[in-house]
Amino acid sequence: xCMYTRSIFIALLIxxxxxxxxxxxxxxxxxxxxxxxxxxxxxxxIQQLEARIxxxxxxxxxTDRAVTSRPAAPATTAQRSGQNSFNPGIAAILxxxxxxxxxxxxxxxxxxxxxxxxxxxxxxxxxxxxSELTISGNIDDRFFGSITLGIHQDESETEVxxxxxxxxxxxxxxxxxxxxxxxxxxxxxxxxxxxxxxxxADQPLAYRAFLGEQYTDDGIQVRWLxxxxxxxxxxxxxxxxxSFPAGGSDNEGKGVYTLFTHLxxxxxxxxxxxxxxxxxxxxxxxxxxxxDEHAHGGxxxxxxxxxxxxxxxxxDFVWKWAPQGNPxxxxxxxxxxxFHRREDGTVSVDDGAELTDYRGTQRGWYAQAVYQFRxxxxxxxxxxxxxxxxxxxxxxxxxxxGLNDDYDPTRYSVMLDYSRNEFNRVRVQYNRDKSRPGNAxxxxxxxxxxxxxxxxxxxx
Amino acid sequence: xxxxxxxxxxxLTMVSNAFAEIRILTCEPEWSSLARELAGDKxxxxxxxxxxxxxxxxxxxxxxxxKMRRADLVIxxxxxxxxxxxxxLLRKSGNPKVLPGKPxxxxxxxxxxxxxxxxxxxxxxxxxxxxxxxxxxxxxxNIGRVAQVIGERLSGIDPENASYYARRLVDxxxxxxxxxxxxxxxxxxxxxMPIVTQHKSWIYLIEWLGLERVAVLEAKPGLPPGAxxxxxxxxxxxxxxxxxxxxxxxxxxxxxxxxAERSKVPAxxxxxxxxxxxxxxxxxSLFDETLRILxxxxx
Numbered sequence: 183x184c185m186y187t188r189s190i191f192i193a194l195l196i197x198x199x200x201x202x203x204x205x206x207x208x209x210x211x212x213x214x215x216x217x218x219x220x221x222x223x224x225x226x227x228i229q230q231l232e233a234r235i236x237x238x239x240x241x242x243x244x245t246d247r248a249v250t251s252r253p254a255a256p257a258t259t260a261q262r263s264g265q266n267s268f269n270p271g272i273a274a275i276l277x278x279x280x281x282x283x284x285x286x287x288x289x290x291x292x293x294x295x296x297x298x299x300x301x302x303x304x305x306x307x308x309x310x311x312x313s314e315l316t317i318s319g320n321i322d323d324r325f326f327g328s329i330t331l332g333i334h335q336d337e338s339e340t341e342v343x344x345x346x347x348x349x350x351x352x353x354x355x356x357x358x359x360x361x362x363x364x365x366x367x368x369x370x371x372x373x374x375x376x377x378x379x380x381x382x383a384d385q386p387l388a389y390r391a392f393l394g395e396q397y398t399d400d401g402i403q404v405r406w407l408x409x410x411x412x413x414x415x416x417x418x419x420x421x422x423x424x425s426f427p428a429g430g431s432d433n434e435g436k437g438v439y440t441l442f443t444h445l446x447x448x449x450x451x452x453x454x455x456x457x458x459x460x461x462x463x464x465x466x467x468x469x470x471x472x473x474d475e476h477a478h479g480g481x482x483x484x485x486x487x488x489x490x491x492x493x494x495x496x497x498d499f500v501w502k503w504a505p506q507g508n509p510x511x512x513x514x515x516x517x518x519x520x521f522h523r524r525e526d527g528t529v530s531v532d533d534g535a536e537l538t539d540y541r542g543t544q545r546g547w548y549a550q551a552v553y554q555f556r557x558x559x560x561x562x563x564x565x566x567x568x569x570x571x572x573x574x575x576x577x578x579x580x581x582x583x584g585l586n587d588d589y590d591p592t593r594y595s596v597m598l599d600y601s602r603n604e605f606n607r608v609r610v611q612y613n614r615d616k617s618r619p620g621n622a623x624x625x626x627x628x629x630x631x632x633x634x635x636x637x638x639x640x641x642x
Numbered sequence: 643x644x645x646x647x648x649x650x651x652x653x654l655t656m657v658s659n660a661f662a663e664i665r666i667l668t669c670e671p672e673w674s675s676l677a678r679e680l681a682g683d684k685x686x687x688x689x690x691x692x693x694x695x696x697x698x699x700x701x702x703x704x705x706x707x708x709k710m711r712r713a714d715l716v717i718x719x720x721x722x723x724x725x726x727x728x729x730x731l732l733r734k735s736g737n738p739k740v741l742p743g744k745p746x747x748x749x750x751x752x753x754x755x756x757x758x759x760x761x762x763x764x765x766x767x768x769x770x771x772x773x774x775x776x777x778x779x780x781x782x783x784n785i786g787r788v789a790q791v792i793g794e795r796l797s798g799i800d801p802e803n804a805s806y807y808a809r810r811l812v813d814x815x816x817x818x819x820x821x822x823x824x825x826x827x828x829x830x831x832x833x834x835m836p837i838v839t840q841h842k843s844w845i846y847l848i849e850w851l852g853l854e855r856v857a858v859l860e861a862k863p864g865l866p867p868g869a870x871x872x873x874x875x876x877x878x879x880x881x882x883x884x885x886x887x888x889x890x891x892x893x894x895x896x897x898x899x900x901x902a903e904r905s906k907v908p909a910x911x912x913x914x915x916x917x918x919x920x921x922x923x924x925x926x927s928l929f930d931e932t933l934r935i936l937x938x939x940x941x
Contacts, residue, residue, distance in 0.1 A: 323741070323743065353738030355737075407707065409711060444704070451695075508694070508695055508696050557894075638729055640702075641730065642703050642704055
């Protein structure tokens with residue numbers, strides 16, 4: 183700044199003698215003009231100087247700001263989005279299939295097991311069944327809510343079914359979790375998985391036989407997660423018992439309770455696993471099967487009604503491999519579950535005209551492996567088997583109800599699917615299905631599963 | 643039976659209380675490294691992912707839920723980078739200390755100025771992040787900003803050691819500022835260097851060092867590069883060559899190496915984060931290594 187002041191003085195000193203020389207030999211007008219010129223020069227210099235001072239001052243302020251408040255840059259863009267936004271996440275899953283069967287799907291049966299719930303084969307031919315609409319989000323800082331509508335095509339009617347509608351408490355202390363409403367029970371490994379995340383177009387036979395494809399009911403669930411490096415979770419559910427494997431409206435609204443425990447961890451960075459053991463105790467009154475309106479199969483047996491107690495145990499095991507923990511390129515998944523059930527009660531057919539006491543011991547298992555051998559492409563194989571040993575005073579009634587135990591259903595499945603990305607999957611599947619005695623049913627399925635909207639991650 | 647369970651639970655609680663230091667879980671290894679700088683031996687720090695993993699696509703594994711259950715402080719990038727797994731971990735872990743909005747939860751992206759905020763959000767555009775490009779840690783000045791936040795939170799969570807954390811923060815800031823000055827000086831030779839990137843993971847580095855991104859291999863973020871798009875980039879590079887094609891260590895080398903062969907522009911993997919290669923052991927060596935590799939392509 184000092185330097186500039188000095189240069190103005192110099193300018194004035196240079197200017198003054200010039201004025202003197204000119205004034206000596208010219209008139210007043212010229213003098214005035216010269217003075218005006220001098221004033222202009224002087225003013226422009228002052229302006230330059232002022233501009234320079236302002237610039238320097240601004241720079242100083244900037245430096246100061248940078249020094250004092252460097253770290254706390256303002257959050258210019260930090261709006262919340264995704265699952266945390268004000269608006270709930272809305273996800274739609276579109277699921278379309280073409281099914282071809284070599285046997286009549288209306289005669290589908292699993293000898294030794296009553297088919298309840300949704301159990302049965304998917305519609306033959308083109309079908310856009312089982313689309314899902316999920317709306318979920320944080321209700322407030324304490325609760326998460328989710329509602330899933332399943333849209334099914336059943337014969338000529340479109341049914342909208344409430345698959346899940348639950349609230350989940352988040353941030354209960356000490357590892358506790360609480361869920362209430364209607365939800366898929368946490369028993370087994372696959373039961374809580376939505377259809378779009380299955381690795382095959384259909385459920386394992388054991389799920390069809392023991393849980394009516396998938397057990398969903400109204401109730402409450404309490405979970406506790408141990409404070410250990412090893413994942414250890416204990417939980418229990420108390421359910422209404424309105425759907426298979428319980429069922430019946432006379433249940434006073436409390437027909438099923440379950441207990442489950444999960445143990446899991448990693449082996450190195452590439453392997454992870456989970457094992458589980460679940461128990462389900464069902465009090466069934468008037469549990470309809472065979473002629474049930476939801477069941478697409480069951481045509482080969484008489485509608486029957488079971489009343490009594492059932493006790494189901496499920497052991498499950500899942501092992502996943504992803505090189506360096508990156509599943510995008512290649513990954514492998516193996517899972518197996520074993521089911522064991524005892525049922526004790528009575529079975530009646532012909533609207534209760536014929537009745538027998540019934541004790542069933544039924545077992546089943548499946549194992550499946552899915553390998554993503556290159557990005558987007560997966561191949562998988564699965565094997566299913568069921569056994570039953572059913573006893574009753576009237577063997578004819580048991581036979582009519584489809585509980586004859588002289589045949590063990592089995593099934594082989596292979597599938598290939600292609601996923602352009604996580605929102606988009608196309609699958610072909612072949613089942614060599616020996617659910618029924620006689621020749622195998624050759625079942626072919628082409629399926630697409632597309633999702634759009636907010637879609638959170640899947641559980642392990 | 644009941645007694646047995648109670649004994650078991652008590653034993654577990656005792657085991658978990660035996661270690662008094664705080665537990666920090668970070669979503670990415672760069673925040674683990676930063677947390678170690680700032681918390682020293684007062685905390686055990688664990689990262690949910692490694693430098694060789696694609697953090698967009700991580701499975702919510704049981705082991706991670708178990709880690710989340712016991713965390714006192716969770717540090718993640720945010721801006722939906724971990725949208726596929728972090729919300730699930732938080733919901734399943736029953737740990738109110740680390741829920742969003744609580745002192746035990748830090749989303750780094752909330753404390754820096756975001757770049758590449760999309761004007762429209764549509765899945766047909768690929769894996770877009772509505773809040774902007776989440777790969778903020780490739781500019782070390784952003785790490786300095788997040789350090790301030792972590793330092794303050796540590797003091798709040800563990801007030802007994804507040805002065806310790808404050809000292810470490812000041813010490814880190816000094817070393818970090820000196821390192822940034824050194825890196826900026828080193829990077830003069832690569833200012834204006836034209837580069838091709840695989841994923842849009844480098845915008846903050848590019849802005850910081852004044853590089854020029856002439857092409858991105860992923861036509862749409864998160865979707866694998868298509869053959870047609872790669873061919874058009876190869877053509878573009880013939881007219882206006884770049885110095886180097888860069889990708890993150892966790893990414894498949896296929897696309898960038900194909901292009902390198904076609905265009906004669908060399909392809910190279912940068913560590914991207916701590917643990918991305920064997921030299922990138924902490925935040926300081928991460929940027930040392932990044933600049934060393936980029937410097938090789940300066941002329």
